[in-house]
Every structure is written in C-alpha cells, then in structure tokens.
Amino acid sequence: MQEVERSLGINSSCLRFWEKEFSDVLPTVNLDKNGRRRFTARDIENFRQIYILLKKEKYTLAGAKQCLKENRYTQVLKREKDRERIEGHLNELKEFLLSIKGSIENEDSSSST
Numbered sequence: 001m002q003e004v005e006r007s008l009g010i011n012s013s014c015l016r017f018w019e020k021e022f023s024d025v026l027p028t029v030n031l032d033k034n035g036r037r038r039f040t041a042r043d044i045e046n047f048r049q050i051y052i053l054l055k056k057e058k059y060t061l062a063g064a065k066q067c068l069k070e071n072r073y074t075q076v077l078k079r080e081k082d083r084e085r086i087e088g089h090l091n092e093l094k095e096f097l098l099s100i101k102g103s104i105e106n107e108d109s110s111s112s113t
Contacts, residue, residue, distance in 0.1 A: 001036065050068070056080060
C-alpha cells in the first residue's frame with residue numbers, strides 16, 4: 001500500500017476510500033497472511049486511472065465511475081498526454097521569450113551608457 005501511496009502522492013485513507021467507492025471497478029483486494037493489502041500491477045494502474053480522473057481531470061466520483069465503466073479512460077489519458085505536451089511547448093516558448101527579453105534589456109542598458 002505504501003508503494004501506491006508514494007507513487008501517487010496520496011495517503012492510505014484515500015486509497016481505502018477509493019477501494020470502497022470504486023468497488024465495482026476495482027477487483028477485490030488481496031491480503032497477505034498479516035492482513036496487509038497487496039496490490040497487483042493492474043490494481044496500481046486502476047488507482048492511477050482513478051487518481052488522474054479525480055485529481056487532474058477534476059471528475060466527480062460519479063463521473064469517474066461512469067468513465068471507467070464505459071471504458072472512456074483512454075480518451076481522458078490522451079487528453080492528459082496532450083495537455084502535458086502542450087505545457088512543455090509553452091514552457092519552452094516562455095524560456096525563449098524571456099531570453100529575448102533579457103537580450104533586449106541588455107542592449108538597452110549598454111546603449112544608454
């Protein structure tokens with residue numbers, strides 16, 4: 001459980017809440033002999049999907065459940081990847097424009113002296 005908490009940056013109470021809320025989407029949780037939760041790679045992927053829908057895409061619980069039931073997650077994931085790509089391009093553009101601004105300011109200060 002700690003591995004999932006760390007990878008998603010959420011606490012165990014949130015994971016347990018999601019287990020209950022998304023019980024129709026998430027498979028039954030496996031417990032080891034000490035009663036600790038053991039998640040499979042598929043379980044972790046399910047939690048990641050829920051995380052993206054709720055935290056990044058700002059879906060409601062009902063909306064996220066519906067999206068997962070209708071297998072629309074791939075569309076959401078594509079939007080998320082597109083958004084990340086666009087943010088990367090915008091950050092590159094911002095750095096470029098800031099460098100131009102710095103060059104202009106340096107020219108102005110050297111020409112006024």
